[in-house]
Amino acid sequence: MKTEYSFNERFEFAGKAKTWSLIAIAIGIIGLIIGFLDKSEGGMQRTFNDLLLGGYYFVCVCICGVFFMAYQYAAQSGWSVSFLRIPQAFAKVLPIAAVVFIIIVTAGLFTKHEIVEEGKKVMAPYLYAHWATPGLTDPKSENYDAIIAGKSAFLNIPFFYGVVVILLALYALFGRMLVKYSENEDELGGMLNYNKSFKAALIFLVVFGFTYPVFAFDAIMSVEAHWFSTMFGWYNLAALHVAGLAVITLTVLLLHQSGYLGWVNENHIHDLAKSMFAFSIFWTYVWFAQFFLIWYANLPEESVYFYHRWQPEYKWWFWLNIVLNFVSPLLLLMSRDSKRYYARVKFTCVVLIIGHWLDYYLMIMPGTMPERNSYIPFGIQDVLIFVGFAGLFTFLMLQALSKFKSLIPSKHPFVQESLHHHI
Structure with a gap:
């Protein structure tokens, strides 16, 4: 069967899409300024929390692009081929999202402030203070915490960075591979690059399934380090997938x-x-x-x-x-x-x-x-910083999308099945 549509259609990133994404980024910067100038109790803490939230959401949506591609290839699915460039654009943004997230957690870990803990003044980091505050694992310290000391093999800065950096690098690498194979497929045709994509997708799904819960444990669950849940990783995986699907669908529409x-x-x-x-x-x-x-x-x-x-x-x-x-x-x-x-x-x-x-x-x-401070559950900077991250993602994703030579993988073996998809 033939199609009436051109396989040479490209996305042009200009006009309202670019303007509004830049405006959203500017709104986020205003939110950051408001947050960092907030001298009330918990004002700076709220700002770092917003940055962690925005950075985590940003990186999770980009990871979902890789995840979506991988299970479509693994299932040898045809229906999604016609808009596969959208999750591919997400995957191309993932390395930038990963760097942004690492910068945020580094700033939060090494920027400290004075808090009062059980009547004692302690210099604690803004992020991950429950396990990264000095002295928590030292029996000779007045800040010693037996629970945190028992978890110190996992909750320590070198291991934290090992998990975050290595896993994000792996996810970005697999995303880059899947995008590259698809682009090569458009240039060369044949089944070689599709077969490579299939194998890479299977390996990624195994790696991702075993490692993403660990990433969620480190990145989010450890902000309350006394608490734990073995279901937390799967709960985060479900949230990542639904949020990512919503962004993919909204972008397509x-x-x-x-x-x-x-x-x-x-x-x-x-x-x-x-x-x-x-x-x-x-x-x-x-x-x-x-x-x-x-x-x-x-x-x-x-x-x-x-x-x-x-x-x-x-x-x-x-x-x-x-x-x-x-x-x-x-x-x-x-x-x-x-x-x-x-x-x-x-x-x-x-x-x-x-x-x-x-x-x-x-x-x-x-x-x-x-x-x-928690009796004010939302501050204006919460919303503004979220808008800023949304603008940053939109700008980078649409810019990545505009780099593709075609908005459809024209030589994907299932492209005709997708173009004539009917249920």
Whole structure:
């Protein structure tokens, strides 16, 4: 079967898309300035938390691009080929996102401030103070913490950097390989590069499946180092996937409505919406399993995590998290027709992107903010910094997308299957 569409279509990054992404970056810079000038109790802490949240969200969405490509190749799937350039653009941004994240955690680890801990003044870092504060693992120190000392083989700065740097480098490397093989495929044709992509995807999925929970443990769970959950890594993986799918789907829809990707039809959007719906249910399953087991066991070392999030200033946001990330996609995308209605799918994408920002917010803020300051659950800089990271991602991703010679992998063996996809 032949197609009426040109395989030479390229994305031009100009006009409103570039202007608005730059405006969003400027808004984020304003948020940072406001945060760093905030002299109230916890003001600087909130700013570093926002940077950690934004950097983590940024890197997770980019990783999802690699993950999406990998399981499509592993499943030998054809339906997604027509918009595969979108997750490929995410993968091309991943090295930059990784560097930004590493800079943020480095600044937070080595910038210290004075806090009062059990009546004692302690110089603690803004990020990961629960395990990186000097003296916590030294029995001779007045800051000694037996629990942290018991976890010190994992919770120490060299190991932390080893996990973060090596894993992000691996994910970026696999992403680069998958993009390179696809570009070579367009130049050379044949099955050689597709077969390479298939093998690389299988290896990546094994590596990613075993290592991403460790990355989540280090990057996010360790901000509250006394607490632990063996389900936390899978909970974060589910959040990464849903948020990434929402961004991919929203990007496809916006490009399609701007005149690009004319070959994308309601069947492709249906499958993307179906994936968002399915993995939102999976996210809820993991969230509830972690919550229910900890609540039911009522062990102090575990239930303290939810105790912080059930304080009056956070409890409303705690339940809103469930409404945005479970109830909303359930009600908006359950029927078949709703998955094919572009406006509704686009709205759901926005809800899920905001919802998983709130999800990450609740992972970081309640256990790290000073109690007296936490009665203001949101500051203006929280929103502004989030907008800044969204603008940075949009700018870099669309710039990467504009570098492709074609918006479709024209010599992918399943390209015709995707162009004539129908369900």
